[in-house]
Amino acid sequence: MTPPREWTIGTHSARFEPPDVLWMKIRGATSLQDAVSVLELYREVGGQRPFFLVTDLREATSVDLKARDHVSWNLRMEWFRGGIYIGAGVLQRAVASSMTFLHSLTGKESRPQHFVSTEEEARSLIALERASWGGQA
Template sequence: MKQQPRDWQCGAHRAHFEEPDTLVAEFNGLITLDEVKETVTLYHQTTTDHGQYYLIADIGRSQLEAAGRRYMSEKASSDWFHAIIYVGADIVMQTFVKAIALALLFTGKSTFETVFVKTQDEARAWVAQHRLRLKSKAG
């Protein structure tokens, strides 16, 4: 597998990959359509480089433009992710994210986990528990 740079930045938004299978993205301020396009490219490239992964998206200090929401729901695929864990989303952002997650179901696998937590530590704990569940199912 080709390895991407471990750190990514687009405007005020940053991401880094944590072995073995987690991309942590932090968004601050307005997320424009161009930034969403770059982010979707990053998400797809991460799948190419590492296979299916967990996405921890810290969105508590951000807003997503309507065009960006539409683009994300049309261009991203649920097959890229084990799950997406959103950190710090208020009720409005949770509503938008649930709509995107529903659209992602039509692009790939039939089940897709979307989780909301308050902190990145809670997100990492959820990922660790989910890995254990997957491992126990695999036998």
């Protein structure tokens, strides 16, 4: 069994849980450099296999506009199976939804996004997604 891997990016942290879940914990503000590093992490993990991204936003405060633009233009949907946000506020939900809408307008593919309150709800959603694929991880 592959052990979990962990990363620290500024004040944020990430942990890969085999076989296909990347848990992100966003603390405080997200700078452009944070966004560049996070995308490098997504590329590294997604280059191995598509993964579920679970982002805990309960301690997030703000995202630099340049960071948001960088993510919007450089994110590759083929890296992901889906996205789940824990504790997203109204503004965070709007930004995430608008990025999905923007991708649809530009012809880019998108992935399912879900908004939940707890890690347990996120795990339940992942189990449901896997079940819909016949249990494949």
